[in-house]
Amino acid sequence: MRKLRVGLIGCGNIALNGHIPAYLETPERFEIVAVADPFETQRELGLVKARLTPRDGYSDPLELIKRSDIDLIDICTPQHLHRELIEAAAEAGHNIVCEKPLAAVPADASAAIHAAKKAGVKLAVIHNYLFFPEVVAAKRILDSGELGDVRVVTVNFLGVVDSMGASGFKPKWRHDYASSGGGVLMDMIHGVYLANHFLGSPTQRVSAHVTSHTQGDEVESLALCRLESGDSAALVNIGWGYGHGGIDIVGSKGRLRVNYENFGTCPWSAFENMVVTVGSDTRVEPVNFEPNSESIHDKIRWSIAAALVDIADAIEHEKLSVASGEIGLEVLEMTLASYASAATGQSITVPLETSSPLHIKGVSGIKDLDFTSSAKDSPVRKHKLFGLN
Ligand SMILES: NC(=O)c1ccc[n+]([C@@H]2O[C@H](COP(=O)([O-])OP(=O)(O)OC[C@H]3O[C@@H](n4cnc5c(N)ncnc54)[C@H](O)[C@@H]3O)[C@@H](O)[C@H]2O)c1
Structure with a gap:
Protein backbone atom coordinates (compact mmCIF):
# COMPACT_ATOMS: atom_id res chain seq x y z
CA MET A 1 0.00 0.00 0.00
CA ARG A 2 1.36 3.40 -0.98
CA LYS A 3 1.56 6.14 1.65
CA LEU A 4 0.46 9.55 0.33
CA ARG A 5 2.29 12.72 1.40
CA VAL A 6 -0.33 15.41 1.97
CA GLY A 7 -0.16 19.21 1.74
CA LEU A 8 -3.23 20.70 3.43
CA ILE A 9 -4.57 24.16 2.59
CA GLY A 10 -6.88 26.03 4.98
CA CYS A 11 -6.49 25.30 8.72
CA GLY A 12 -10.05 26.06 9.88
CA ASN A 13 -12.63 23.98 11.68
CA ILE A 14 -13.00 21.10 9.25
CA ALA A 15 -9.23 20.76 8.82
CA LEU A 16 -8.52 20.90 12.56
CA ASN A 17 -11.38 18.66 13.70
CA GLY A 18 -11.85 16.44 10.65
CA HIS A 19 -9.04 16.13 8.11
CA ILE A 20 -5.89 16.42 10.24
CA PRO A 21 -7.09 13.94 12.93
CA ALA A 22 -8.29 11.61 10.14
CA TYR A 23 -4.81 11.62 8.55
CA LEU A 24 -3.10 11.07 11.90
CA GLU A 25 -5.37 8.10 12.60
CA THR A 26 -4.51 6.53 9.24
CA PRO A 27 -0.67 6.62 9.29
CA GLU A 28 -0.40 3.59 7.03
CA ARG A 29 -2.04 5.60 4.19
CA PHE A 30 -1.12 9.26 4.82
CA GLU A 31 1.60 11.55 6.12
CA ILE A 32 0.91 15.29 6.42
CA VAL A 33 4.03 17.10 5.27
CA ALA A 34 2.89 20.74 5.16
CA VAL A 35 -0.02 23.07 5.89
CA ALA A 36 -0.92 26.53 4.56
CA ASP A 37 -3.15 29.32 5.81
CA PRO A 38 -2.63 33.08 5.33
CA PHE A 39 -4.06 33.72 8.81
CA GLU A 40 -1.36 33.18 11.41
CA THR A 41 -3.56 31.96 14.27
CA GLN A 42 -5.16 29.34 12.06
CA ARG A 43 -1.84 28.29 10.52
CA GLU A 44 -0.31 27.80 13.96
CA LEU A 45 -3.29 25.73 15.08
CA GLY A 46 -2.84 23.62 11.95
CA LEU A 47 0.88 23.11 12.54
CA VAL A 48 0.33 22.03 16.14
CA LYS A 49 -2.52 19.69 15.28
CA ALA A 50 -0.54 18.14 12.39
CA ARG A 51 2.58 17.81 14.62
CA LEU A 52 4.68 19.87 12.22
CA THR A 53 7.29 22.55 12.83
CA PRO A 54 6.92 26.16 11.56
CA ARG A 55 9.27 25.24 8.68
CA ASP A 56 6.37 23.32 7.11
CA GLY A 57 3.78 26.07 7.54
CA TYR A 58 3.03 28.42 4.62
CA SER A 59 1.20 31.72 4.59
CA ASP A 60 0.91 31.46 0.80
CA PRO A 61 -0.73 28.22 -0.34
CA LEU A 62 0.88 28.61 -3.78
CA GLU A 63 4.30 28.21 -2.09
CA LEU A 64 3.14 24.95 -0.51
CA ILE A 65 1.87 23.74 -3.89
CA LYS A 66 5.38 24.27 -5.32
CA ARG A 67 6.80 21.53 -3.08
CA SER A 68 7.82 18.42 -4.97
CA ASP A 69 7.46 15.99 -2.03
CA ILE A 70 3.64 16.02 -2.18
CA ASP A 71 1.26 13.38 -3.58
CA LEU A 72 -2.06 14.91 -2.55
CA ILE A 73 -3.22 18.48 -2.03
CA ASP A 74 -6.16 18.72 0.38
CA ILE A 75 -8.22 21.93 0.09
CA CYS A 76 -10.18 22.92 3.20
CA THR A 77 -10.85 26.62 2.50
CA PRO A 78 -14.30 28.15 1.90
CA GLN A 79 -15.66 27.24 -1.53
CA HIS A 80 -15.15 30.53 -3.41
CA LEU A 81 -11.38 29.91 -3.09
CA HIS A 82 -11.38 26.30 -4.33
CA ARG A 83 -10.99 26.88 -8.09
CA GLU A 84 -7.76 28.87 -8.02
CA LEU A 85 -6.13 26.40 -5.64
CA ILE A 86 -7.27 23.36 -7.63
CA GLU A 87 -5.96 24.87 -10.86
CA ALA A 88 -2.58 25.65 -9.29
CA ALA A 89 -2.30 22.19 -7.71
CA ALA A 90 -3.26 20.46 -10.96
CA GLU A 91 -0.76 22.50 -12.93
CA ALA A 92 1.93 21.42 -10.44
CA GLY A 93 0.97 17.78 -11.10
CA HIS A 94 -0.59 17.00 -7.70
CA ASN A 95 -3.68 14.87 -7.08
CA ILE A 96 -6.37 16.88 -5.31
CA VAL A 97 -9.07 16.34 -2.75
CA CYS A 98 -11.36 19.27 -2.08
CA GLU A 99 -13.97 19.96 0.57
CA LYS A 100 -17.59 20.21 -0.52
CA PRO A 101 -19.03 22.05 -2.35
CA LEU A 102 -16.49 21.80 -5.17
CA ALA A 103 -17.01 25.53 -5.84
CA ALA A 104 -19.60 28.24 -5.20
CA VAL A 105 -20.14 28.71 -8.94
CA PRO A 106 -20.58 25.91 -11.53
CA ALA A 107 -18.28 27.57 -14.08
CA ASP A 108 -15.51 27.48 -11.44
CA ALA A 109 -16.22 23.82 -10.74
CA SER A 110 -16.10 23.07 -14.51
CA ALA A 111 -12.79 24.91 -14.85
CA ALA A 112 -11.36 22.96 -11.90
CA ILE A 113 -12.44 19.64 -13.44
CA HIS A 114 -10.94 20.70 -16.77
CA ALA A 115 -7.61 21.66 -15.11
CA ALA A 116 -7.36 18.27 -13.38
CA LYS A 117 -8.20 16.40 -16.61
CA LYS A 118 -5.69 18.41 -18.61
CA ALA A 119 -2.95 17.70 -16.05
CA GLY A 120 -3.89 14.00 -15.78
CA VAL A 121 -4.38 14.17 -11.99
CA LYS A 122 -7.25 12.98 -9.82
CA LEU A 123 -9.79 15.44 -8.42
CA ALA A 124 -12.18 14.21 -5.74
CA VAL A 125 -14.69 15.97 -3.49
CA ILE A 126 -15.35 15.17 0.16
CA HIS A 127 -18.91 13.82 0.16
CA SER A 293 -18.30 7.12 16.09
CA GLU A 294 -21.58 8.33 17.52
CA SER A 295 -20.78 11.89 18.65
CA ILE A 296 -20.94 14.48 15.87
CA HIS A 297 -17.18 15.12 15.92
CA ASP A 298 -16.33 11.43 15.88
CA LYS A 299 -18.82 10.75 13.12
CA ILE A 300 -17.52 13.58 10.92
CA ARG A 301 -13.86 12.69 11.51
CA TRP A 302 -14.50 9.02 10.93
CA SER A 303 -16.49 9.63 7.72
CA ILE A 304 -13.82 12.02 6.40
N1 LIG B 1 -17.52 17.68 4.88
C1 LIG B 1 -17.99 18.25 5.95
O1 LIG B 1 -18.66 17.59 6.77
C2 LIG B 1 -17.71 19.72 6.17
C3 LIG B 1 -17.95 20.31 7.42
C4 LIG B 1 -17.63 21.66 7.58
C5 LIG B 1 -17.10 22.41 6.53
N2 LIG B 1 -16.91 21.80 5.32
C6 LIG B 1 -16.36 22.57 4.18
O2 LIG B 1 -14.99 22.86 4.45
C7 LIG B 1 -14.64 24.16 3.95
C8 LIG B 1 -14.09 25.01 5.10
O3 LIG B 1 -15.10 25.12 6.12
P1 LIG B 1 -14.68 25.41 7.64
O4 LIG B 1 -15.90 25.18 8.44
O5 LIG B 1 -13.44 24.69 8.00
O6 LIG B 1 -14.38 26.99 7.54
P2 LIG B 1 -13.50 27.87 8.54
O7 LIG B 1 -13.91 29.26 8.39
O8 LIG B 1 -13.52 27.23 9.89
O9 LIG B 1 -12.02 27.67 7.96
C9 LIG B 1 -11.59 28.20 6.73
C10 LIG B 1 -10.08 28.30 6.78
O10 LIG B 1 -9.59 28.68 5.49
C11 LIG B 1 -8.55 29.63 5.69
N3 LIG B 1 -8.33 30.43 4.49
C12 LIG B 1 -9.00 31.53 4.06
N4 LIG B 1 -8.47 31.97 2.89
C13 LIG B 1 -7.46 31.12 2.58
C14 LIG B 1 -6.55 31.02 1.49
N5 LIG B 1 -6.59 31.89 0.48
N6 LIG B 1 -5.65 30.01 1.48
C15 LIG B 1 -5.62 29.12 2.48
N7 LIG B 1 -6.44 29.14 3.55
C16 LIG B 1 -7.37 30.13 3.59
C17 LIG B 1 -9.03 30.45 6.88
O11 LIG B 1 -7.99 31.16 7.51
C18 LIG B 1 -9.60 29.36 7.78
O12 LIG B 1 -8.60 28.83 8.62
C19 LIG B 1 -15.91 24.73 3.32
O13 LIG B 1 -15.88 24.51 1.92
C20 LIG B 1 -17.03 23.92 3.97
O14 LIG B 1 -18.18 23.79 3.16
C21 LIG B 1 -17.19 20.49 5.14
Whole structure:
Protein backbone atom coordinates (compact mmCIF):
# COMPACT_ATOMS: atom_id res chain seq x y z
CA MET A 1 0.00 0.00 0.00
CA ARG A 2 1.36 3.40 -0.98
CA LYS A 3 1.56 6.14 1.65
CA LEU A 4 0.46 9.55 0.33
CA ARG A 5 2.29 12.72 1.40
CA VAL A 6 -0.33 15.41 1.97
CA GLY A 7 -0.16 19.21 1.74
CA LEU A 8 -3.23 20.70 3.43
CA ILE A 9 -4.57 24.16 2.59
CA GLY A 10 -6.88 26.03 4.98
CA CYS A 11 -6.49 25.30 8.72
CA GLY A 12 -10.05 26.06 9.88
CA ASN A 13 -12.63 23.98 11.68
CA ILE A 14 -13.00 21.10 9.25
CA ALA A 15 -9.23 20.76 8.82
CA LEU A 16 -8.52 20.90 12.56
CA ASN A 17 -11.38 18.66 13.70
CA GLY A 18 -11.85 16.44 10.65
CA HIS A 19 -9.04 16.13 8.11
CA ILE A 20 -5.89 16.42 10.24
CA PRO A 21 -7.09 13.94 12.93
CA ALA A 22 -8.29 11.61 10.14
CA TYR A 23 -4.81 11.62 8.55
CA LEU A 24 -3.10 11.07 11.90
CA GLU A 25 -5.37 8.10 12.60
CA THR A 26 -4.51 6.53 9.24
CA PRO A 27 -0.67 6.62 9.29
CA GLU A 28 -0.40 3.59 7.03
CA ARG A 29 -2.04 5.60 4.19
CA PHE A 30 -1.12 9.26 4.82
CA GLU A 31 1.60 11.55 6.12
CA ILE A 32 0.91 15.29 6.42
CA VAL A 33 4.03 17.10 5.27
CA ALA A 34 2.89 20.74 5.16
CA VAL A 35 -0.02 23.07 5.89
CA ALA A 36 -0.92 26.53 4.56
CA ASP A 37 -3.15 29.32 5.81
CA PRO A 38 -2.63 33.08 5.33
CA PHE A 39 -4.06 33.72 8.81
CA GLU A 40 -1.36 33.18 11.41
CA THR A 41 -3.56 31.96 14.27
CA GLN A 42 -5.16 29.34 12.06
CA ARG A 43 -1.84 28.29 10.52
CA GLU A 44 -0.31 27.80 13.96
CA LEU A 45 -3.29 25.73 15.08
CA GLY A 46 -2.84 23.62 11.95
CA LEU A 47 0.88 23.11 12.54
CA VAL A 48 0.33 22.03 16.14
CA LYS A 49 -2.52 19.69 15.28
CA ALA A 50 -0.54 18.14 12.39
CA ARG A 51 2.58 17.81 14.62
CA LEU A 52 4.68 19.87 12.22
CA THR A 53 7.29 22.55 12.83
CA PRO A 54 6.92 26.16 11.56
CA ARG A 55 9.27 25.24 8.68
CA ASP A 56 6.37 23.32 7.11
CA GLY A 57 3.78 26.07 7.54
CA TYR A 58 3.03 28.42 4.62
CA SER A 59 1.20 31.72 4.59
CA ASP A 60 0.91 31.46 0.80
CA PRO A 61 -0.73 28.22 -0.34
CA LEU A 62 0.88 28.61 -3.78
CA GLU A 63 4.30 28.21 -2.09
CA LEU A 64 3.14 24.95 -0.51
CA ILE A 65 1.87 23.74 -3.89
CA LYS A 66 5.38 24.27 -5.32
CA ARG A 67 6.80 21.53 -3.08
CA SER A 68 7.82 18.42 -4.97
CA ASP A 69 7.46 15.99 -2.03
CA ILE A 70 3.64 16.02 -2.18
CA ASP A 71 1.26 13.38 -3.58
CA LEU A 72 -2.06 14.91 -2.55
CA ILE A 73 -3.22 18.48 -2.03
CA ASP A 74 -6.16 18.72 0.38
CA ILE A 75 -8.22 21.93 0.09
CA CYS A 76 -10.18 22.92 3.20
CA THR A 77 -10.85 26.62 2.50
CA PRO A 78 -14.30 28.15 1.90
CA GLN A 79 -15.66 27.24 -1.53
CA HIS A 80 -15.15 30.53 -3.41
CA LEU A 81 -11.38 29.91 -3.09
CA HIS A 82 -11.38 26.30 -4.33
CA ARG A 83 -10.99 26.88 -8.09
CA GLU A 84 -7.76 28.87 -8.02
CA LEU A 85 -6.13 26.40 -5.64
CA ILE A 86 -7.27 23.36 -7.63
CA GLU A 87 -5.96 24.87 -10.86
CA ALA A 88 -2.58 25.65 -9.29
CA ALA A 89 -2.30 22.19 -7.71
CA ALA A 90 -3.26 20.46 -10.96
CA GLU A 91 -0.76 22.50 -12.93
CA ALA A 92 1.93 21.42 -10.44
CA GLY A 93 0.97 17.78 -11.10
CA HIS A 94 -0.59 17.00 -7.70
CA ASN A 95 -3.68 14.87 -7.08
CA ILE A 96 -6.37 16.88 -5.31
CA VAL A 97 -9.07 16.34 -2.75
CA CYS A 98 -11.36 19.27 -2.08
CA GLU A 99 -13.97 19.96 0.57
CA LYS A 100 -17.59 20.21 -0.52
CA PRO A 101 -19.03 22.05 -2.35
CA LEU A 102 -16.49 21.80 -5.17
CA ALA A 103 -17.01 25.53 -5.84
CA ALA A 104 -19.60 28.24 -5.20
CA VAL A 105 -20.14 28.71 -8.94
CA PRO A 106 -20.58 25.91 -11.53
CA ALA A 107 -18.28 27.57 -14.08
CA ASP A 108 -15.51 27.48 -11.44
CA ALA A 109 -16.22 23.82 -10.74
CA SER A 110 -16.10 23.07 -14.51
CA ALA A 111 -12.79 24.91 -14.85
CA ALA A 112 -11.36 22.96 -11.90
CA ILE A 113 -12.44 19.64 -13.44
CA HIS A 114 -10.94 20.70 -16.77
CA ALA A 115 -7.61 21.66 -15.11
CA ALA A 116 -7.36 18.27 -13.38
CA LYS A 117 -8.20 16.40 -16.61
CA LYS A 118 -5.69 18.41 -18.61
CA ALA A 119 -2.95 17.70 -16.05
CA GLY A 120 -3.89 14.00 -15.78
CA VAL A 121 -4.38 14.17 -11.99
CA LYS A 122 -7.25 12.98 -9.82
CA LEU A 123 -9.79 15.44 -8.42
CA ALA A 124 -12.18 14.21 -5.74
CA VAL A 125 -14.69 15.97 -3.49
CA ILE A 126 -15.35 15.17 0.16
CA HIS A 127 -18.91 13.82 0.16
CA ASN A 128 -18.33 12.18 3.51
CA TYR A 129 -21.97 11.50 4.48
CA LEU A 130 -21.91 8.74 1.82
CA PHE A 131 -19.67 6.86 4.25
CA PHE A 132 -21.98 7.05 7.27
CA PRO A 133 -22.70 3.41 8.20
CA GLU A 134 -26.49 3.87 7.97
CA VAL A 135 -26.12 5.40 4.48
CA VAL A 136 -23.92 2.51 3.34
CA ALA A 137 -26.44 0.02 4.80
CA ALA A 138 -29.43 1.74 3.15
CA LYS A 139 -27.70 1.84 -0.24
CA ARG A 140 -26.78 -1.85 0.06
CA ILE A 141 -30.46 -2.69 0.62
CA LEU A 142 -31.52 -0.59 -2.39
CA ASP A 143 -28.84 -2.18 -4.60
CA SER A 144 -29.96 -5.67 -3.54
CA GLY A 145 -33.36 -4.96 -5.15
CA GLU A 146 -35.22 -5.89 -1.95
CA LEU A 147 -37.28 -2.67 -2.05
CA GLY A 148 -37.85 -2.83 -5.82
CA ASP A 149 -37.58 0.33 -7.90
CA VAL A 150 -36.86 3.50 -5.94
CA ARG A 151 -39.83 5.87 -6.26
CA VAL A 152 -39.51 8.50 -3.53
CA VAL A 153 -36.53 9.59 -1.44
CA THR A 154 -37.02 12.10 1.38
CA VAL A 155 -34.06 13.63 3.17
CA ASN A 156 -35.02 15.80 6.13
CA PHE A 157 -32.28 17.96 7.67
CA LEU A 158 -34.55 20.57 9.25
CA GLY A 159 -32.61 20.89 12.49
CA VAL A 160 -29.25 22.02 11.11
CA VAL A 161 -27.00 23.99 13.47
CA ASP A 162 -25.74 27.26 11.97
CA SER A 163 -21.97 26.72 12.40
CA MET A 164 -19.57 29.63 12.70
CA GLY A 165 -16.34 29.64 10.67
CA ALA A 166 -12.90 29.77 12.32
CA SER A 167 -12.48 32.73 14.68
CA GLY A 168 -9.09 33.64 13.12
CA PHE A 169 -10.74 34.09 9.71
CA LYS A 170 -14.33 35.26 9.00
CA PRO A 171 -16.75 33.48 11.34
CA LYS A 172 -19.83 34.59 9.33
CA TRP A 173 -18.63 33.66 5.83
CA ARG A 174 -21.49 31.15 5.47
CA HIS A 175 -23.90 34.12 5.48
CA ASP A 176 -22.00 36.00 2.77
CA TYR A 177 -23.37 34.67 -0.53
CA ALA A 178 -20.32 35.84 -2.48
CA SER A 179 -18.15 33.47 -0.41
CA SER A 180 -20.56 30.64 0.31
CA GLY A 181 -22.67 30.63 -2.85
CA GLY A 182 -25.80 30.11 -0.74
CA GLY A 183 -27.06 29.48 2.78
CA VAL A 184 -28.12 26.36 4.63
CA LEU A 185 -28.76 24.33 1.46
CA MET A 186 -25.30 25.07 0.05
CA ASP A 187 -23.71 24.34 3.42
CA MET A 188 -25.67 21.11 3.81
CA ILE A 189 -25.27 20.06 0.17
CA HIS A 190 -24.80 16.68 1.85
CA GLY A 191 -28.60 16.28 1.65
CA VAL A 192 -28.56 16.89 -2.12
CA TYR A 193 -25.85 14.35 -2.87
CA LEU A 194 -27.44 11.79 -0.53
CA ALA A 195 -30.79 12.13 -2.32
CA ASN A 196 -29.03 11.86 -5.69
CA HIS A 197 -27.12 8.77 -4.49
CA PHE A 198 -30.29 7.03 -3.27
CA LEU A 199 -32.32 7.93 -6.39
CA GLY A 200 -29.60 6.23 -8.42
CA SER A 201 -30.54 7.93 -11.70
CA PRO A 202 -29.69 11.41 -12.95
CA THR A 203 -31.85 14.32 -11.78
CA GLN A 204 -33.49 16.09 -14.72
CA ARG A 205 -35.59 18.83 -13.14
CA VAL A 206 -35.50 20.79 -9.89
CA SER A 207 -38.09 22.96 -8.13
CA ALA A 208 -38.02 24.53 -4.68
CA HIS A 209 -39.36 26.86 -2.00
CA VAL A 210 -36.53 28.86 -0.43
CA THR A 211 -36.81 31.54 2.22
CA SER A 212 -35.10 33.20 5.17
CA HIS A 213 -36.41 33.61 8.69
CA THR A 214 -33.59 35.92 9.73
CA GLN A 215 -34.24 39.60 9.13
CA GLY A 216 -31.58 41.15 6.90
CA ASP A 217 -29.74 37.91 6.11
CA GLU A 218 -28.46 37.59 2.51
CA VAL A 219 -28.86 33.81 2.39
CA GLU A 220 -31.67 31.35 2.98
CA SER A 221 -32.38 29.58 6.26
CA LEU A 222 -34.85 27.10 4.74
CA ALA A 223 -34.92 25.22 1.43
CA LEU A 224 -37.55 22.65 0.44
CA CYS A 225 -36.42 21.11 -2.85
CA ARG A 226 -37.80 18.55 -5.26
CA LEU A 227 -35.44 16.67 -7.56
CA GLU A 228 -37.18 14.78 -10.39
CA SER A 229 -35.67 11.83 -12.18
CA GLY A 230 -38.11 10.22 -14.64
CA ASP A 231 -40.88 8.65 -12.55
CA SER A 232 -38.90 8.98 -9.31
CA ALA A 233 -38.36 12.03 -7.17
CA ALA A 234 -36.51 13.16 -4.09
CA LEU A 235 -37.61 15.73 -1.54
CA VAL A 236 -34.70 17.45 0.15
CA ASN A 237 -35.75 19.63 3.10
CA ILE A 238 -32.97 21.56 4.79
CA GLY A 239 -33.19 24.29 7.40
CA TRP A 240 -31.35 25.93 10.27
CA GLY A 241 -33.39 25.53 13.44
CA TYR A 242 -35.18 22.85 15.37
CA GLY A 243 -37.05 20.79 12.78
CA HIS A 244 -37.13 17.07 12.17
CA GLY A 245 -34.45 14.94 10.59
CA GLY A 246 -34.34 11.49 9.02
CA ILE A 247 -34.28 9.70 5.71
CA ASP A 248 -37.18 7.82 4.06
CA ILE A 249 -36.98 5.75 0.91
CA VAL A 250 -40.02 4.26 -0.81
CA GLY A 251 -39.59 1.48 -3.36
CA SER A 252 -42.06 -0.51 -5.45
CA LYS A 253 -41.83 -3.46 -3.00
CA GLY A 254 -41.13 -1.81 0.34
CA ARG A 255 -39.71 1.11 2.28
CA LEU A 256 -36.99 2.01 4.70
CA ARG A 257 -36.62 4.72 7.28
CA VAL A 258 -33.50 6.00 9.02
CA ASN A 259 -34.23 7.58 12.39
CA TYR A 260 -31.96 9.77 14.46
CA GLU A 261 -32.32 10.35 18.21
CA ASN A 262 -35.57 12.15 19.09
CA PHE A 263 -36.34 12.47 15.34
CA GLY A 264 -33.45 14.95 15.14
CA THR A 265 -31.12 15.88 12.29
CA CYS A 266 -27.99 13.95 11.49
CA PRO A 267 -25.12 14.31 12.41
CA TRP A 268 -26.10 16.53 15.38
CA SER A 269 -28.47 13.78 16.52
CA ALA A 270 -27.04 10.29 16.83
CA PHE A 271 -28.25 7.43 14.63
CA GLU A 272 -31.09 5.55 16.32
CA ASN A 273 -32.28 2.81 13.99
CA MET A 274 -33.12 1.80 10.45
CA VAL A 275 -36.54 0.23 9.94
CA VAL A 276 -37.15 -1.79 6.78
CA THR A 277 -40.60 -2.88 5.60
CA VAL A 278 -41.02 -5.28 2.71
CA GLY A 279 -44.60 -6.24 1.93
CA SER A 280 -46.16 -6.81 5.36
CA ASP A 281 -42.87 -7.68 7.17
CA THR A 282 -41.05 -5.05 9.19
CA ARG A 283 -37.58 -5.42 10.73
CA VAL A 284 -34.98 -3.25 12.41
CA GLU A 285 -31.89 -3.54 10.22
CA PRO A 286 -28.60 -3.99 12.14
CA VAL A 287 -26.10 -1.22 11.32
CA ASN A 288 -22.48 -1.62 12.38
CA PHE A 289 -20.78 1.44 13.81
CA GLU A 290 -17.12 1.94 14.42
CA PRO A 291 -16.44 2.22 18.13
CA ASN A 292 -16.86 5.83 19.34
CA SER A 293 -18.30 7.12 16.09
CA GLU A 294 -21.58 8.33 17.52
CA SER A 295 -20.78 11.89 18.65
CA ILE A 296 -20.94 14.48 15.87
CA HIS A 297 -17.18 15.12 15.92
CA ASP A 298 -16.33 11.43 15.88
CA LYS A 299 -18.82 10.75 13.12
CA ILE A 300 -17.52 13.58 10.92
CA ARG A 301 -13.86 12.69 11.51
CA TRP A 302 -14.50 9.02 10.93
CA SER A 303 -16.49 9.63 7.72
CA ILE A 304 -13.82 12.02 6.40
CA ALA A 305 -11.17 9.37 7.06
CA ALA A 306 -13.27 6.88 5.05
CA ALA A 307 -13.66 9.39 2.20
CA LEU A 308 -9.89 10.10 2.19
CA VAL A 309 -9.06 6.38 2.11
CA ASP A 310 -11.48 5.98 -0.81
CA ILE A 311 -9.56 8.74 -2.63
CA ALA A 312 -6.19 7.14 -1.78
CA ASP A 313 -7.51 3.84 -3.21
CA ALA A 314 -8.69 5.64 -6.34
CA ILE A 315 -5.19 7.12 -6.82
CA GLU A 316 -3.44 3.83 -6.12
CA HIS A 317 -5.67 1.65 -8.30
CA GLU A 318 -6.40 4.26 -10.97
CA LYS A 319 -10.16 4.06 -10.49
CA LEU A 320 -12.91 6.60 -9.84
CA SER A 321 -13.43 7.85 -6.31
CA VAL A 322 -16.96 7.68 -4.89
CA ALA A 323 -17.28 11.46 -5.31
CA SER A 324 -15.48 12.66 -8.43
CA GLY A 325 -15.25 16.30 -9.52
CA GLU A 326 -18.04 15.59 -12.03
CA ILE A 327 -20.41 14.47 -9.26
CA GLY A 328 -19.42 17.57 -7.29
CA LEU A 329 -20.48 19.73 -10.25
CA GLU A 330 -23.74 17.81 -10.74
CA VAL A 331 -24.91 18.34 -7.14
CA LEU A 332 -23.73 21.96 -7.13
CA GLU A 333 -25.96 22.61 -10.17
CA MET A 334 -28.95 20.95 -8.47
CA THR A 335 -28.40 23.22 -5.48
CA LEU A 336 -28.26 26.36 -7.62
CA ALA A 337 -31.25 25.17 -9.65
CA SER A 338 -33.21 25.04 -6.36
CA TYR A 339 -32.41 28.69 -5.67
CA ALA A 340 -33.28 29.69 -9.23
CA SER A 341 -36.57 27.77 -9.12
CA ALA A 342 -37.61 29.45 -5.88
CA ALA A 343 -36.73 32.88 -7.26
CA THR A 344 -38.35 32.47 -10.69
CA GLY A 345 -41.32 30.22 -9.89
CA GLN A 346 -40.24 27.76 -12.57
CA SER A 347 -38.81 24.24 -12.65
CA ILE A 348 -35.18 24.31 -13.71
CA THR A 349 -33.66 21.69 -16.00
CA VAL A 350 -30.27 20.25 -15.07
CA PRO A 351 -27.49 20.02 -16.11
CA LEU A 352 -27.51 23.78 -16.63
CA GLU A 353 -26.67 25.23 -20.04
CA THR A 354 -23.10 26.51 -19.86
CA SER A 355 -24.40 29.84 -21.21
CA SER A 356 -26.89 30.17 -18.30
CA PRO A 357 -26.14 33.06 -15.89
CA LEU A 358 -26.63 30.51 -13.11
CA HIS A 359 -23.79 28.37 -14.46
CA ILE A 360 -21.53 31.35 -15.08
CA LYS A 361 -22.17 33.36 -11.90
CA GLY A 362 -23.88 31.01 -9.41
CA VAL A 363 -26.43 32.70 -7.14
CA SER A 364 -25.28 36.11 -8.35
CA GLY A 365 -26.66 35.11 -11.78
CA ILE A 366 -30.23 34.72 -10.50
CA LYS A 367 -30.97 38.40 -11.08
CA ASP A 368 -30.29 37.87 -14.80
CA LEU A 369 -32.88 35.06 -15.17
CA ASP A 370 -36.42 35.48 -16.52
CA PHE A 371 -38.97 36.07 -13.78
CA THR A 372 -42.62 35.12 -14.17
CA SER A 373 -45.01 37.71 -12.83
CA SER A 374 -46.16 35.28 -10.12
CA ALA A 375 -42.62 34.99 -8.80
CA LYS A 376 -42.19 38.73 -8.33
CA ASP A 377 -43.19 38.32 -4.68
CA SER A 378 -41.34 35.04 -4.05
CA PRO A 379 -39.68 34.90 -0.60
CA VAL A 380 -36.27 34.95 -2.31
CA ARG A 381 -37.09 38.36 -3.78
CA LYS A 382 -39.11 39.61 -0.82
CA HIS A 383 -36.15 39.00 1.52
CA LYS A 384 -33.64 40.29 -1.09
CA LEU A 385 -31.61 37.09 -0.84
CA PHE A 386 -28.42 36.70 -2.92
CA GLY A 387 -28.27 40.42 -3.70
CA LEU A 388 -31.70 40.56 -5.41
CA ASN A 389 -33.59 43.85 -5.31
N1 LIG B 1 -17.52 17.68 4.88
C1 LIG B 1 -17.99 18.25 5.95
O1 LIG B 1 -18.66 17.59 6.77
C2 LIG B 1 -17.71 19.72 6.17
C3 LIG B 1 -17.95 20.31 7.42
C4 LIG B 1 -17.63 21.66 7.58
C5 LIG B 1 -17.10 22.41 6.53
N2 LIG B 1 -16.91 21.80 5.32
C6 LIG B 1 -16.36 22.57 4.18
O2 LIG B 1 -14.99 22.86 4.45
C7 LIG B 1 -14.64 24.16 3.95
C8 LIG B 1 -14.09 25.01 5.10
O3 LIG B 1 -15.10 25.12 6.12
P1 LIG B 1 -14.68 25.41 7.64
O4 LIG B 1 -15.90 25.18 8.44
O5 LIG B 1 -13.44 24.69 8.00
O6 LIG B 1 -14.38 26.99 7.54
P2 LIG B 1 -13.50 27.87 8.54
O7 LIG B 1 -13.91 29.26 8.39
O8 LIG B 1 -13.52 27.23 9.89
O9 LIG B 1 -12.02 27.67 7.96
C9 LIG B 1 -11.59 28.20 6.73
C10 LIG B 1 -10.08 28.30 6.78
O10 LIG B 1 -9.59 28.68 5.49
C11 LIG B 1 -8.55 29.63 5.69
N3 LIG B 1 -8.33 30.43 4.49
C12 LIG B 1 -9.00 31.53 4.06
N4 LIG B 1 -8.47 31.97 2.89
C13 LIG B 1 -7.46 31.12 2.58
C14 LIG B 1 -6.55 31.02 1.49
N5 LIG B 1 -6.59 31.89 0.48
N6 LIG B 1 -5.65 30.01 1.48
C15 LIG B 1 -5.62 29.12 2.48
N7 LIG B 1 -6.44 29.14 3.55
C16 LIG B 1 -7.37 30.13 3.59
C17 LIG B 1 -9.03 30.45 6.88
O11 LIG B 1 -7.99 31.16 7.51
C18 LIG B 1 -9.60 29.36 7.78
O12 LIG B 1 -8.60 28.83 8.62
C19 LIG B 1 -15.91 24.73 3.32
O13 LIG B 1 -15.88 24.51 1.92
C20 LIG B 1 -17.03 23.92 3.97
O14 LIG B 1 -18.18 23.79 3.16
C21 LIG B 1 -17.19 20.49 5.14
